[in-house]
Amino acid sequence: MLSVDSDRRRRPTLDTVAAAVGVSRATVSNAYNRPDQLSSSLRERILETARALGYAGPDPVARSLATRSSAAVGFMLPQGLSGAFSDPALSIVLDGLASTVDGHDHSLVLMPGDSTGGPRPSIVTRAQADVMVAYSLPDTAPAFEAVAARGLPLVVIDQPVLPNSARVEVQDYLGASFAASLLLGLGHSLFGVLTFSLHPDGVSGPVSFERRSDVPFRVSRDRLGGYLDTLEKAGVKPDNVPVWEARGSDRELGRLGARWLLTRTPRPSALLCASDQLAFGCLQAARDLGLTVPRDVSVVGFDDVPEAAYSDPPLTTVRQPLADKGRRAGELALKLLAGGRPPRPTRLDVSLVERASAALRT
Amino acid sequence: MLSVDSDRRRRPTLDTVAAAVGVSRATVSNAYNRPDQLSSSLRERILETARALGYAGPDPVARSLATRSSAAVGFMLPQGLSGAFSDPALSIVLDGLASTVDGHDHSLVLMPGDSTGGPRPSIVTRAQADVMVAYSLPDTAPAFEAVAARGLPLVVIDQPVLPNSARVEVQDYLGASFAASLLLGLGHSLFGVLTFSLHPDGVSGPVSFERRSDVPFRVSRDRLGGYLDTLEKAGVKPDNVPVWEARGSDRELGRLGARWLLTRTPRPSALLCASDQLAFGCLQAARDLGLTVPRDVSVVGFDDVPEAAYSDPPLTTVRQPLADKGRRAGELALKLLAGGRPPRPTRLDVSLVERASAALRT
DNA sequence: TGGCGGGACTGAAGCGCTTCAGTCATGCTG
């Protein structure tokens, strides 16, 4: 144990190297950060000596303190990691973001959420990041206050505008209304809706009317609203549309909900789902019940994850540009970091992708 | 822009608060970190003043420098985020790890890999973490040198022992041999194997013999070896076993591979898959080809992800304790951080879970 | 009443780096 301690304690620093080479500490620093500030021969000699001494380069923490920049972006999730990643949409967004910040030598600090619908404030307060991005947190997440208290710039994905934050979002309401209109146009009149969390309490089940109001998750609110409003405009009373809330966006939870929806009387001939994962669950549930999609029931999803093209049957869904969303968020984060003012919200387009899971009502 | 700059520059520090309250900086620090070092009335007053001043607590970076600990664990992935998370097994492991370190107020820095099969060394060198955990990187990943150069403690998951690192692993070879034995016992003699990456070059396709040697990914090596060796012992020549390598562990890649395997002549009556995701792809491919599982072909997976119990048919698979793996890795990381020497490798058990996707050869 | 143990708080020395205003040769211009 002692040896570990002393190993760690005795690591060489800039000064060690400077002394060994016989130059000032500033010069060694320049060798790493500003090669143009010294002759290349000296630089070579410094780097060489550093290597020999086992010096791996300037300590990241000390550098961060001196530059007042930690070169990291924090990513706040609405739930724990396993739940969060069960929706491939998140992976894709995060990948887009990661590749962007990565390209600028920034790293990614992940902050998993808990039952409050976001990371605990203490996590946020202590995170070494100089810009935060919030992904689909409920409007009420306490994490936001922590971010504000630290005065960190913020970019929100899929969320209402917060003072002093940049935002990227997708036209969820519009996309949902596309989906509903499609089904309406195909002659359907009996619907069921399958949504993911409306409230951060981790509840799954049929959605009562009270529960439909004051929904803190913007995405759920908009998609559900888009479905229901559109149906209502076409004369389908919301009271007659059963809605199931799954506590996450995964296939199995979708199957559970769809089973419930498909055993209502009268049985819906069309299911509107808040995500593709949920829709895949519907496909499965239909199969379980001996129903054929789309003959007996039409299903439409939301997201257009890659797998949607290969499901059985291929999924009709609303496409949103997931990777772009992540990339754009990354760019915004970098921009705020550079001192930019939050620009106007970036709003990404959605479009309907018609495949085989929705058809004329028979 | 100026205002953002000055906002950020003029943030209050410990000194600001100390001056406002009329105490020393040390006392303010104690108010946050050692409540027992001052009277609670003074502490109240300090915290109150801090709040009024908009001071959000000690700066994490400065604190890290002073304590020589960044309170973060770095997680090194073999590939980009979207690829990495398409295997739910990773999400579960990471979730286990995250909840462990999170409970100790440590955060998680994600380091995505690239085509070298791990994060770029520069990322590792600059990451603010004081212990690294490597998840299923190829033995040859350059990231390891960077970790060693920094002298950071390391814990590896699913990988051969590296000098001075802790390790948690699963009995992949044994698990694979269980699976092969089961199928052999059911009377099968025509096999196909579907594996994920053997080499970090992102290639998918039938696996030549050269490619089967010097496999840098331990997991792939052990599972493939477990399958093939067991079959060979039972008299099934490896030359007669077609093997397909998918460049990742996802359902669609599995479907592609299975389609190839199931169109060989003679057609295999049993498919051994390196992961459940790949096995789900097989199920789909069989369906595409009009084959029934397990009547026409038996399929066995590896991992036992939650969904395996709900697939159609439910998947026979090798169970490994995924969440434990992550938790254990987290504990090891924390232990190394506390100055512990790397303990003996933790080896987790596997077991066979028989469900409905494997049956007697007909 | 003198001595003393403790509780409450402080001073100052770092932690390892970046950065900026210089200093000092050197070589070039006119």
Add this chain to the structure above:
DNA sequence: CAGCATGACTGAAGCGCTTCAGTCCCGCCA
């Protein structure tokens, strides 16, 4: 040859915090 721009390197002031050896004062015991 004076004058000066240029390139190469340095000194020292931070960055915002933790920590530890003190200092000081108060109340208590004998």
